[in-house]
Amino acid sequence: MRALSHIVLPLAGVAYPFVVYFGMHRVATPVFALVLGALWLMRAPGLLRQPGGRWMVGAALAYCLLLAFSGESALLRWYPSLISALLLVTFGLSLVYGQPFIERIARLREPNLPAHAVRYTRTVTWVWVGFFAFNVLVSGALTLWASLHWWTLYNGMLAYLLMGALLGGEWLLRKRMRQAYA
Numbered sequence: 195m196r197a198l199s200h201i202v203l204p205l206a207g208v209a210y211p212f213v214v215y216f217g218m219h220r221v222a223t224p225v226f227a228l229v230l231g232a233l234w235l236m237r238a239p240g241l242l243r244q245p246g247g248r249w250m251v252g253a254a255l256a257y258c259l260l261l262a263f264s265g266e267s268a269l270l271r272w273y274p275s276l277i278s279a280l281l282l283v284t285f286g287l288s289l290v291y292g293q294p295f296i297e298r299i300a301r302l303r304e305p306n307l308p309a310h311a312v313r314y315t316r317t318v319t320w321v322w323v324g325f326f327a328f329n330v331l332v333s334g335a336l337t338l339w340a341s342l343h344w345w346t347l348y349n350g351m352l353a354y355l356l357m358g359a360l361l362g363g364e365w366l367l368r369k370r371m372r373q374a375y376a
Contacts, residue, residue, distance in 0.1 A: 200237070200240070202233060202236065202237075203233050203234070203236065203237045206230075206233050207277065208350075208354065210273060210274070210349075210350075211274065211345070211346045211349040211350035212346065212350050213226075214226075214270045214271065214273075214342075214346070215342055215343075215346040215350070218267050218270060218342065219267075222265070223261055223262075223264070223265045223266060223267045223269070223270060224261065224262045224263075224265060226261060226270055227258045227259070227261035227262035228258075228262065230254075230257075230258050230261070230273070231255060231258035231259075231262070234251060234254045234255055234258065235255075237251075238251045245284075245287075245288070245291075245292065246283070246284045246287060246288075250280050250284065253276065253280055254276070254277075254280070257272075257273065257276055271336075271337040271342070271345055272334075272337055274329075274333045274349040274353070275329075275330050275333040275334045275337060278326045278329040278330045278333060279326070279330050281322075281326045282323060282326035282327055282330060285319055285322050285323045285326060286323050288319060289316065289319055289320065289323070294315055294316045294319035295319050295322070296315040296316075296318045296319045296322065297312060297315035297316065297319070300315050308375070310371075310375060314368070314371065318364055321360070321364070322360075325356070325357070325360055329353055329356075332348060332353075333345075333348065333349055333353070336348050336349070
């Protein structure tokens with residue numbers, strides 16, 4: 195069940211803009227809230243053990259409750275902004291408390307990171323903070339002022355292309371840096 199929830203929630207996140215685009219006027223908002231809340235509850239046991247996981251799950255479930263009780267379909271478009279804001283806070287707080295988020299990930303593969311790699315992971319965490327801040331602003335602006343079509347295009351495709359470009363660019367830079375320090 196846990197492995198399934200690790201797959202279902204990210205897939206639901208990727209599909210979410212398209213589900214909203216095609217279902218917003220066909221499916222009642224409380225139904226969206228129920229399905230989204232159920233997905234978050236499936237993922238909650240794993241997230242509750244992670245730093246910041248409690249408030250992340252709490253914020254997502256509070257959003258689902260707001261959707262369910264308000265019935266406002268316009269609120270459906272705020273979900274990508276909420277997720278980016280939660281990731282922004284998670285990455286940002288990791289720079290202040292404990293190890294930066296990217297350092298934690300890097301230490302899973304290489305527990306004894308050299309000092310230059312620790313500095314690099316801090317910088318990469320800052321880059322992700324910037325990306326998530328940008329994503330919150332763009333997604334929020336599209337929610338407020340753009341058509342559902344443009345909102346779906348950005349949140350369902352362009353944001354993921356930007357994320358992929360960031361991941362790919364960072365991977366190339368890291369590879370280059372490893373060669374320089376080898």
